[in-house]
Amino acid sequence: MNILVTGGAGFIGSHLAEYLLEQGYHVLVLDNLSTGRVENITHLLHHAHFEYYEGSLFDADLLEDLVDRAEIIFHLAAAVGVRLIIEDPVWTLETNVRGTEVLLRLAEKDRKRVIISSTSEVYGKSSKRQFSEADDLVLGPTVKSRWGYAASKILDEFLGMAYYRQRGVPVIIFRFFNIVGPRQTGQYGMVLPRFVQQALTGAPITVYGDGQQTRTFTHVRDAVEAMVALAFHPQAAGEIFNIGGTKEISILDLARRVKTLLQSPSPIVFVPYEEAYEEGFEDMRRRAPDLRKIQAWIGFQPKYDLDNIILDVARDLRQRLESEAKK
Numbered sequence: 001m002n003i004l005v006t007g008g009a010g011f012i013g014s015h016l017a018e019y020l021l022e023q024g025y026h027v028l029v030l031d032n033l034s035t036g037r038v039e040n041i042t043h044l045l046h047h048a049h050f051e052y053y054e055g056s057l058f059d060a061d062l063l064e065d066l067v068d069r070a071e072i073i074f075h076l077a078a079a080v081g082v083r084l085i086i087e088d089p090v091w092t093l094e095t096n097v098r099g100t101e102v103l104l105r106l107a108e109k110d111r112k113r114v115i116i117s118s119t120s121e122v123y124g125k126s127s128k129r130q131f132s133e134a135d136d137l138v139l140g141p142t143v144k145s146r147w148g149y150a151a152s153k154i155l156d157e158f159l160g161m162a163y164y165r166q167r168g169v170p171v172i173i174f175r176f177f178n179i180v181g182p183r184q185t186g187q188y189g190m191v192l193p194r195f196v197q198q199a200l201t202g203a204p205i206t207v208y209g210d211g212q213q214t215r216t217f218t219h220v221r222d223a224v225e226a227m228v229a230l231a232f233h234p235q236a237a238g239e240i241f242n243i244g245g246t247k248e249i250s251i252l253d254l255a256r257r258v259k260t261l262l263q264s265p266s267p268i269v270f271v272p273y274e275e276a277y278e279e280g281f282e283d284m285r286r287r288a289p290d291l292r293k294i295q296a297w298i299g300f301q302p303k304y305d306l307d308n309i310i311l312d313v314a315r316d317l318r319q320r321l322e323s324e325a326k327k
């Protein structure tokens with residue numbers, strides 16, 4: 001069976017492609033390398049069941065051909081993260097909204113199953129202890145760029161639900177809560193790869209704000225296994241699922257854990273939000289998923305705990321730093 005992964009050279013996409021190959025599927029990857037990297041999939045390029053196409057969702061003929069050949073489409077091509085939208089809001093909004101729209105239009109022809117990746121950012125600044133799929137989404141004003149990322153993903157979700165209800169396209173939506181692991185880059189602001197890199201290189205570990213904001217962290221391997229299980233679930237069309245972790249940790253405690261575990265001499269420093277992002281930046285004080293739905297549907301139980309995640313990220317980063325040093 002052919003499976004298309006848009007954004008397959010990205011962090012989550014490359015792990016998904018790898019897992020699908022292990023499961024015996026034929027994988028088609030489309031990536032324009034805007035935030036993805038070909039090094040993420042170098043080890044897959046010679047696999048007999050792997051095809052890589054460098055191109056964008058806006059290469060109409062290429063995308064149509066790939067959608068026609070695929071039986072299931074995992075749509076992970078997107079401009080990811082709050083940092084990126086602050087730096088380049090026009091490109092981020094257009095990529096996320098128009099990209100999903102063109103894909104859904106093509107999928108409609110043969111009602112191909114489309115898996116849309118969304119984000120816990122859509123819950124915005126809701127003050128609930130845990131966010132569940134049917135909750136209200138609470139965003140800030142449009143003058144603050146950061147909310148544009150959530151808004152673009154919310155529109156993707158609305159489009160997905162509309163194509164499902166009105167046009168019969170089987171769409172499944174995942175909301176990722178801080179998915180981390182090997183190959184993730186800190187370039188776009190993500191906290192764990194940044195802390196691990198800082199710890200390994202002896203640079204200061206930069207905690208934004210007071211560090212009391214909390215998150216859960218989930219290994220990408222646990223996330224992709226759950227995505228694939230639900231993608232093949234006969235009743236999952238039209239459903240939205242949170243994917244995330246069960247244990248909340250403050251960002252300051254995360255910094256301490258990384259430092260201790262990697263025996264790093266790096267100092268932990270505090271950086272004000274306006275320096276790290278933009279004036280008036282609003283961070284989420286807490287963000288934890290309600291996982292009852294995904295647990296009920298597929299018995300979701302992450303295998304990696306936080307220490308194993310940190311060690312895995314560090315192992316990968318050490319290798320990358322060594323190979324860069326040799327160049």
Ligand code: UDP
Nearest residue numbers: 189190191192194206207208213215251283
């Ligand atoms: N963060 C931090 N230092 C960094 C990068 C991020 O303290 O070098 C904080 C960020 O402000 C947020 C948390 O870590 O409170 C998680 O950030 P990330 O961008 O990884 O994901 P988010 O939860 O914001 O989507």
